[in-house]
Amino acid sequence: MSKILWKPQSVKSTNMYQFIDYVNKSNKTSFVSYDELYTWSINNASDFWSAMWSFSDLIYSKNYLEVVDDINKMPGAKWFSGSRLNFSENLLRYKDDKIAIQFKGEDISVRTLTYKELYQEVEILASAFRKNGLKKGDRVVGFLPNIPETIIAMLATASIGAIWSSCSPDFGIKGVLDRFKQIKPKFLISTNGYRYNGKVFDLTKKLNGILGDLDSLEQVIIIPFVNDISNKSIKNETCYYDDFINRNIFDSLVFEQLPFDHPLYIMYSSGTTGLPKSIVHSAGGTLIQHLKELMLHVDLNRDDSIFYFTTCGWMMWNWLVSSLAIGSTIVLYDGSPFYPNSSSLWKLAEDLQISIFGTSAKYISACQEAKVKPAQNQNLDHLRVVLSTGSPLVEENFDYIYNDVKNDVMLSSISGGTDLISCFALGNPTLPVYRGEIQCRGLGMAVESYDTNGNFHYNQKGELVCKIAFPSMPIYFWNDESGEKYYQAYFSTYPDIWYHGDYILINNHGGIIIYGRSDATLNPGGVRIGTAEIYRVVDNFSEVSDSLVVGQEWGEDERIILFVKLASNQKLSDKLINDIKFSIKKSCSPRHVPAKILMVDDIPYTISGKKVEIAVKKIINGEEVKNKDALSNPQSLKLYRDIKDLQQ
Template structure:
């Protein structure tokens, strides 16, 4: 059992949204639920009733009521949610239109901007009018190649108000990474900043946009937001217009919110690209709204007076998650750049100045902060901070201890875990329950999460596959270009028919706490960002010196580091120059996050008998775990070589 680190006071419990929700359930259904685990059990035993109560508690704005909550709770995938309802995602996020702050933006270059809810509504109205004027309609794709800045949220909300589908990549993605994503969905409009900052360097985006447009002929307009320059030269970008010239001139416009079905496509998110091109996961507006409002209102206890921050880029689902906090009326703190620039104190100085109450980051950031020697509690006034959220990879028990010892003793540390697939969490925080070191506090309400053993049976107190045995409204409505649903089915339902298999190893204890042991597939998670091996292979294996390669994520110092093994063609050596060329190729065409921590020459790459690379076997080997299926390998003896590589035991 993990060490008890924090328990909410009785006052904190009774003042929470979770307690108010639980009280409402007890009153309406004649229950006597007196704690979280009992509430969770009720929520998964009564799926339709729970989500109906969540709809009411979140005060979802809709122009037509739903006829039923779910048409078939036993069908997964394919259950239909809230048929008959008509709503608009952007209308729900723009319900507040007053002078309270909505967005506060701080760039690495020390740009500081503030927008009130009234100003945000006006900005969205002006962009939405311009999108309509150029012919954007419901179902069209509008995309962003943007830093985490206000214009990104404005563009997304403007698109959503019309019923267009939004997708985004962060500007550190290389050309190939963007084409692998946007090239599949054929967007009509592309929003981009002229550049971005990283470690005080100005980096250009427009040259890459020009190259991207040569291969995506569907884009009719490129809207350029000046960021690193006040008047960027856009003459070389086909169809480009400056943001200020694109948006309508009028102030005081009313937004025409298209009223659409609950499952109307809102977002296209992307899988990691492990086995080829990233899969394009289409997510419905109503499902994302309801699921994320549940997580904000109940699990994060978010209220209007809160200032919420999450360190994220627009290429990570936490950006989408953070944006939905507008539906609660909270103030969103946006930051773009390196979190350690000019030093490790950067985000904590901001937390003090902006009175951040909910601070979100990754386990990798916390580990780096530990190594930096900074003790935020000694240097900054963090009296406003009441919750710290960590995701991306499992937070170690030492990380938990560091938060309470060196950041703040009296706060809720919520280690959270879910996926891009559902744009939210399977296990996360519970403001009315205790925090134990190394443990996620609870399974999410309405999420029937279990750990399955090797026989597909639920287990407590031992490791198993993370599965979800009942449908949830934020599961993808379909995959792009998957008319028969085969890609969707194979992604989650091939192992356990009718049960969502997520690909994590977890343990659920008797009190409902969850421990994550990492991915059960071969997705990489350096710094908490999911990336796929196929995206690295595509870059490495086009180099003339490389005969073959293999990529794994090695668990290392409470994080994951990417290890690239290369088999060279005869006559070539793994020189420093070749290593640099490999790194530069990956950085330019994938992203900086794809660059391996180590590049190691090997004599051979292990394959299965049907000629598939066995990444997981190598990962287990270099981490000292047993490989039980060596007989299935074409060349099993090579694993012994990997087990003896000294460089894998060094920094």
């Protein structure tokens, strides 16, 4: 069994404990453990989601007639039929002087908005939207950095019942058009530029390329985020944000009362294997799922300050923003996490007294490699939770957090995806943290790991599936009238069961270990190996700054190829190769040992920070990579073509 790194000290003060007490009183049950509550939430899903509806104090104008029509109907289960609510109304329930948003950008002083100010800003923009013809069902898109105006625009959009979608400004023209052209937006909001790693990036050229190919647009609104950049050379009819709104004359904010399954967000798949899928999420499903996760699994309260290092092109932005419904303070940061130095985000946590700090596994690994030691250099007394997602958090990263960041935080590795705009596995303030494990499966999420015969076994690796419906499933894909693309994405492998595409293990105490994406799983000699198993070993070598492992077709079999990007002034010597192979063999098995270890100058990543194993696998197996615009460094793919060492 893995080592326990953290134990809860005050279980009875947590929202999860209060929820168990609420369920016991409401349902005449006598649960004392999370395991009992979780089992009940699966076997009595309708009762569970009904309890969540009440416990979270949702704002609605009309109550539901039925929680769910058929929990086993996937896709197509109907949730909370008959109810009417508005997503923005729930996020703007508070109108007081408590700080709602704190924003920090590179070389920019901290800017704050109270809940009262946020409400008024949304009110002003929503009034301008309505006066300019925005209606329920229209699409508004943001090509925006992670700034308060992005949240204001989303909330104003949702208050009307229009649909919000966004891309971060580091996307290329084709990447943006591949997404926005599918959904035919009516309004587009952008900044004139953004800052990253001490540099200013002018968005004029990108905007001209985007606007020239988006015929559906009726209004383009520019936020002058960066000084000394003019929008005069931007095509089409554009106006500045302050000219579009009227701060002196505006209508009162009206929250359109809409069905639970009214569309709220259009999200996008990575698009690394073709045109991105446009995934539509409902207002009600997103709201109740996020409240469940934030209130119960994160233990978020009104007096918390929650931060997530994200862009508005990643679902963690949507997840973070939902914290407003709890009345917490959310912290936004836009820029490089290592500007002006490698301790910048931890300094932000100190300065703004952040209590819940969210980031990616890649960032934690980079801090560990750079020997960043916040425990020595920052006062993090307020910090009580660290969240990590984006890729598996390896055991050594757990050690780093507890040794070098803070020894009494709840470290919650969380895992889910854009497809469900939420999590399948995540943290729990009533359970211990085990080294290298995600604490638990989420309430109401019937997650199992299936073997090749479709059977679930504890302590056995398998495919992540979800056996019953949940409210935050996509309501549909855009431009998929027959529903065929939606069905093929999740239900073609196991009919009526959600297939997620992660390779996982669930152990006896309910902990989850994720070994990587199923389609990137290695298969030498017919034995399935998760890529994360190899990364966990390679990450321990200080000589290696990054790595990527893929399978290469070789005769009738597959062999493992490990690419390594070396740290400064390091060489890929025979000794280093042998040391890596020996360590992999010792820690994993002889079958895990790569057939070849090769040096590369760069590792490809998506814009949201995930390694692109599939694209490299395609290249070394002689296949074409169709879409490179989802990558932050697409030029790196050239490094993997025609490698002589892979021909022998």
